Amino acid sequence: MKELFPAKHVMGFVFSLILTGVALVVYFMDMSFTAGMTVLLITAFAQATLQVVLFMHAGESTDKGSIYVSVIYGIVIAIFTVLGTLLAMIWGYV
Amino acid sequence: MNINKTQPLEYSTEQGRLNILGFWIFIGAEVMLFATLFASYFTLFDRTGNGPSGSEIFEITPVLIETLLLLTSSFTIGLGVHAMRIGNKQAMMSFFIVTLVLGAAFLGVEIYEFVHYVNVGAGLQVSAFTSILLTTLGTHGLHVTFGLFWGIMILMQVKKRGLTPQTANKSFIFSLYWHFLDVVWIFIFSFVYLKGMM
Numbered sequence: 003m004k005e006l007f008p009a010k011h012v013m014g015f016v017f018s019l020i021l022t023g024v025a026l027v028v029y030f031m032d033m034s035f036t037a038g039m040t041v042l043l044i045t046a047f048a049q050a051t052l053q054v055v056l057f058m059h060a061g062e063s064t065d066k067g068s069i070y071v072s073v074i075y076g077i078v079i080a081i082f083t084v085l086g087t088l089l090a091m092i093w094g095y096v
Numbered sequence: 097m098n099i100n101k102t103q104p105l106e107y108s109t110e111q112g113r114l115n116i117l118g119f120w121i122f123i124g125a126e127v128m129l130f131a132t133l134f135a136s137y138f139t140l141f142d143r144t145g146n147g148p149s150g151s152e153i154f155e156i157t158p159v160l161i162e163t164l165l166l167l168t169s170s171f172t173i174g175l176g177v178h179a180m181r182i183g184n185k186q187a188m189m190s191f192f193i194v195t196l197v198l199g200a201a202f203l204g205v206e207i208y209e210f211v212h213y214v215n216v217g218a219g220l221q222v223s224a225f226t227s228i229l230l231t232t233l234g235t236h237g238l239h240v241t242f243g244l245f246w247g248i249m250i251l252m253q254v255k256k257r258g259l260t261p262q263t264a265n266k267s268f269i270f271s272l273y274w275h276f277l278d279v280v281w282i283f284i285f286s287f288v289y290l291k292g293m294m
Contacts, residue, residue: 015168057173084138086135
């Protein structure tokens with residue numbers, strides 16, 4: 003039974019629960035927008051990295067270079083899309 | 097067929113290895129798809145018109161239940177892939193079934209949430225905000241729905257054919273998809289719900 007629950011996976015799960023708990027701080031505590039967004043950005047990206055590296059085994063294939071390039075490319079385009087839209091539609095007017 | 101015994105079963109053929117790489121490229125494209133939805137959501141967030149705003153309709157309890165269900169399902173499918181690698185077909189199938197049950201429960205809570213939104217006057221056509229909210233959540237929910245059917249097909253193949261390089265490869269790719277849905281949910285949980293209730 004024990005071999006079915008490797009410590010690495012259990013630790014990863016516990017860590018993702020802790021990160022969810024930390025993110026909840028912004029709901030239960032009165033925080034400024036900047037402080038709250040900082041907490042959320044850190045916890046969300048930490049959780050995403052945890053999933054990709056630990057559970058999705060991104061780094062263990064012989065294709066890991068290509069895998070990381072395609073994921074990072076997707077993330078860079080995603081960030082440009084979101085920040086570019088915010089700049090053009092919201093931040094540019096205040 | 098050339099089978100590389102030094103690799104886990106799902107990577108053991110060149111076709112299998114390239115299928116996995118191809119799926120990662122697909123995930124990269126999915127990241128961009130959800131980025132366009134998030135960009136639109138942030139733009140339309142305060143365009144509520146005569147409808148309710150996010151902080152008026154979001155409820156923490158169903159959102160937390162959904163988050164825990166999806167996080168746990170991501171953990172159990174990880175255990176499923178681990179069981180597959182040590183060649184334990186029975187345990188692997190059990191973990192995949194638990195994953196799909198948790199996914200179905202998630203979907204149940206999300207459907208309850210959508211019905212609740214419509215009941216409190218936040219239907220799809222009420223305002224730009226409710227449109228983009230339900231479109232973003234709905235796109236993720238549709239992915240989960242698709243994943244449920246896909247997972248059932250995978251389980252049927254594993255049951256019938258056992259753990260071969262092909263079925264192991266398909267199961268692994270399905271696990272990538274499922275983990276990715278969890279990643280998207282983490283961003284929805286943080287930047288739609290928690291940011292909206294902050």
